[in-house]
Amino acid sequence: MKTVKGFASATVGNVACGFDVLGFAITEPGDEVTLTLLDERKKDCPVSIASITGDGGALPLDPKKNTSSFVVLKFLEYIRTHKGVDFSGHISLELKKNLPLSSGMGSSAASAAAALVAANELLGQPCTKMELVHFAIEGERVACGSAHADNAAPAILGNFVLIRSYTPLDLITIPPPKDLFCTLVHPHTELRTSFARSVLPRAIPLKTAIQQWGNVGALITGLLTSDYELIGRSLVDVVAEPKRAPLIPGFFDVKQAALDAGALGCSIAGSGPSLFAFSSSEKTAREAGNAMQQAFLSPKTNLDSDMWVSRICSEGAKIL
Numbered sequence: 001m002k003t004v005k006g007f008a009s010a011t012v013g014n015v016a017c018g019f020d021v022l023g024f025a026i027t028e029p030g031d032e033v034t035l036t037l038l039d040e041r042k043k044d045c046p047v048s049i050a051s052i053t054g055d056g057g058a059l060p061l062d063p064k065k066n067t068s069s070f071v072v073l074k075f076l077e078y079i080r081t082h083k084g085v086d087f088s089g090h091i092s093l094e095l096k097k098n099l100p101l102s103s104g105m106g107s108s109a110a111s112a113a114a115a116l117v118a119a120n121e122l123l124g125q126p127c128t129k130m131e132l133v134h135f136a137i138e139g140e141r142v143a144c145g146s147a148h149a150d151n152a153a154p155a156i157l158g159n160f161v162l163i164r165s166y167t168p169l170d171l172i173t174i175p176p177p178k179d180l181f182c183t184l185v186h187p188h189t190e191l192r193t194s195f196a197r198s199v200l201p202r203a204i205p206l207k208t209a210i211q212q213w214g215n216v217g218a219l220i221t222g223l224l225t226s227d228y229e230l231i232g233r234s235l236v237d238v239v240a241e242p243k244r245a246p247l248i249p250g251f252f253d254v255k256q257a258a259l260d261a262g263a264l265g266c267s268i269a270g271s272g273p274s275l276f277a278f279s280s281s282e283k284t285a286r287e288a289g290n291a292m293q294q295a296f297l298s299p300k301t302n303l304d305s306d307m308w309v310s311r312i313c314s315e316g317a318k319i320l
C-alpha cells in the first residue's frame with residue numbers, strides 16, 4: 001500500500017479591500033490529509049473517509065460532502081477525462097483538522113488543498129498546482145455555497161494570490177515583502193462564511209466602488225514595492241467590513257488595539273470572526289496580537305482567543 005500525507009496552512013481571504021479577489025497563506029497552523037492507495041475499490045465510490053480528528057465530530061463523513069474527499073473525486077474525474085488516467089483502485093482518506101471551523105482562516109480550503117496535493121502525489125503528479133486550484137475552488141462551493149478562490153488559491157499556491165478573473169480563472173501570485181508579518185487572532189466563536197456572505201449588499205454605490213478599487217490597486221502596489229506604509233493605509237474595506245463587523249463581538253476595539261500597538265493595518269480575516277493585522281516586524285506583530293487578545297477579553301466581549309504570528313508562506317500546500 002502506498003501512503004501520502006499532504007499539508008495546507010490557514011489562509012486569509014479578502015485582505016481587507018480585496019473581497020473575493022485577494023488572499024494569502026500563512027505558515028502555521030494547517031490541516032493534514034493522509035491518503036492510502038488500495039487496490040480493491042470499496043463500493044462504487046473511489047474515495048472513502050477512514051477518519052477525521054480535531055473536528056469534534058462536526059464534519060461530514062460523506063465523501064461527497066467533506067471538502068477534502070470531494071475535491072479528490074473531482075481530481076479523479078479530471079485526470080480520467082483530461083489526462084488519460086483511468087483510476088480503478090480506491091483511496092482511503094484520513095483528515096487531521098488543526099484549523100477551527102467557520103473561523104475566517106480558510107479551514108475548508110486547507111482541507112481541500114492538503115487532499116489535492118496528496119492525491120496528485122499519490123497518482124504520479126498528473127496535474128500542476130495551478131490545475132489543482134480549480135478543484136479546490138469547487139470544494140468551497142460544497143463548504144459554503146460559493147466558489148470563491150481567495151482561500152483556495154493561496155492554500156495551494158502560497159504567497160498572495162490576486163484573482164483577476166474567475167471566468168476564465170486568471171490568478172496572479174505575488175511574493176510577500178520580506179519584512180511583512182501577519183498576526184491572526186481567532187476568537188472562540190464561529191461565524192459561518194455562508195451567513196457572512198448573506199449580509200453583504202448585492203450592489204454598491206459607485207463612490208464606494210471607487211474607494212474599494214483604489215485601495216486594492218494601492219495594496220498590490222505596496223506589496224510589489226515593499227512600501228509598508230502604503231500597505232497599511234490601503235487596508236481599508238468599505239464593502240464587507242461595515243456589514244460584517246457587527247457580527248464579530250468587540251471588532252472595533254480589537255482593531256483599534258492592533259493599530260495602537262503599532263500594526264500597519266487590521267481588518268477581518270476572510271469572513272470572520274478572526275481578525276488579521278500586518279506589521280513590518282515580528283516584535284510589533286506579536287505586540288499587536290497580545291493587544292488584540294486582551295481587547296477580546298474585555299468585560300463587554302469576554303472572549304478567549306488563539307493568536308498566531310507568521311510570515312506569508314511562499315510554498316503553499318506540500319507533502320510531509
Ligand SMILES: Nc1ncnc2c1ncn2[C@@H]1O[C@H](COP(=O)(O)OP(=O)(O)O)[C@@H](O)[C@H]1O
Nearest residue numbers: 066067101102103104106107108111143192193
Ligand atoms: N474538511 C472540511 N473542513 C472544514 N469545513 C468543512 C470541511 N468539509 C466541509 N466543510 C463545511 O464547511 C464549513 C466551514 O466552512 P466556512 O464556514 O467557509 O468556514 P471556514 O472555511 O473558514 O472553516 C463547515 O461548517 C462544514 O460544514
Ligand SMILES: N[C@@H](CCOP(=O)(O)O)C(=O)O
Nearest residue numbers: 013020104105106193270271
Ligand atoms: N472572500 C470570502 C472569504 C471567506 O473566507 P473564510 O476563511 O471565512 O471561509 C468571503 O469573504 O466570504
